[in-house]
Amino acid sequence: MKDAVVSMKEVGGRTLRVATWRLDEPSDHPPILFFNGIGANIEAVAPLAAALSERAFIMFDMPGVGESPDPVVPYNPFTISWTASQLLNALDVDEVDVMGISWGGGIAQHFTMQHPGRTRRLVLIATSAGMLMIPGSPKALSKMANPRRYVDADYMIKNFETLYGEGLGKTSGKKSHMSLLKPPSPRGYMYQLLCMLGWTSAPALPFLLRKKTLIMMGDDDAIVPLANGKFLSWLIPNSEMVVMKGGGHLFLLSHKDESVKAIREFLDAVPSEIELEEAA
Template sequence: MEEIGGRTLRIATWRLDEQSDHPPVLFFNGIGANIEAVAPLAQTLTERGFIMFDMPGVGESPDPVVPYNPFTISWTASKLLDKLGIDQVDVMGISWGGGIAQHFAMQHANRTRRLVLIATSAGMLMMPGSPKALTKMANPRRYVDADYMIKNFETLYGEGLGKTSGKKGHMSLLKPPSPRGYMYQLICMLGWTSAPALPFLLQKPTLIMMGDEDAIVPLANGKFLSMLIPNNELVVMKGGGHLFLLSHKEECVKSIRGFLATAEHDDEDEDTAEAA
């Protein structure tokens, strides 16, 4: 637990005390999801430091006293980096957290080296998912009732994970958010869109990862982001539902590593050219 910008947040870090040639990753999670849900990814990227926190009212972070928005939560994340003594990060975000990741990358461009957007959209101006999936997505019962989550898993997250044996294992990683925490996360993004700003304010190389069977954030949203972001690469996970980061873990890690490694190689070439 750390006091960050007037908020008490549960923070998780990996390998920040180890020597590395790579900047650490700052990861923004999906709505209602706690640190443990993405911990397997942090544990797999052993060559990098990794930073993540439970949003207010999610996981072990206490309930928020007042609502927050993308600007204030990005500012809080920047204050966390200050506290950790980190100047620059590679920013990643999944689903709801992908919107926050976009906002952070524009609000704190000097702290963002590269951006990875996973199963996300431009916010309000998005192609909606299937009504059946969104109805269940909006039901907080999915975080309170494990049987409900398992029963409706394919509807919620697409067949990319719904048909795998790993869904019960994923459920064991989730802790229900508080009603206020869940509500404030929903309120946070109301009316928000990155679309008008992306062509002008997001100049960082960006990897966009989407699943072609995502019932919650359809592939069209990734294609829309790709049209707006000047320097991007779009990777589509075949047969991937909303949680392809788990169901297609090896493919995802390979794409992320390749993208970040290429970016680092380009940085070295720029440094060499400047020295010459």
């Protein structure tokens, strides 16, 4: 990962592999705190950190994922959000723009509601309100739940189009993306699945998520269908939605230029009256 500073940090009783980009460089923008998808290591989204070169970036491997050691005890959205806040303390970062993709989008929602004073804006990518969601295709979800997709490269490539939609499944980028993935441990993968079991943000979003929010969805996502983004947009008062035409679950990669443009425009937009009041 070019230009990333990677280290192992003891945070909130856990050992985490942490990567930061440009954190020691002067910037007019707050850093981005990014929560990854289930089973995905830092390297999977490192290209986004490189593309948004004017901003600092903070990512970490979840316990038992990538090179973070296995979790000793299970965790939930509250405890992992608290751990992320402790990481920000360790890095001497007060305020961030929060981003999350898929599974990580749920954690991003929870972090923003749990730590509103540390969050400026929120970007949700290919995600849902948790258990209250419109499910994807059974064929895709059955393969999504199988950790073999991270262990067996042939299995992953064979089922890539089913898992991630034609938006990336028919491009040459699927093999290069595979090369960035490292299998999570069985315990790490299971604890990630258990983390969100029974969790939903739906009842809380209209009342507790007041931050300016960008919802990004693909209209060919077999795992988190577009309807979930529309549901989030309806629930989150200060939100807007961008739809990537022909984008599957990984449109962040297949539609990289469009995605980076949308993210940058959203984060650079003039502060709203509500944001100015909060800042004062």
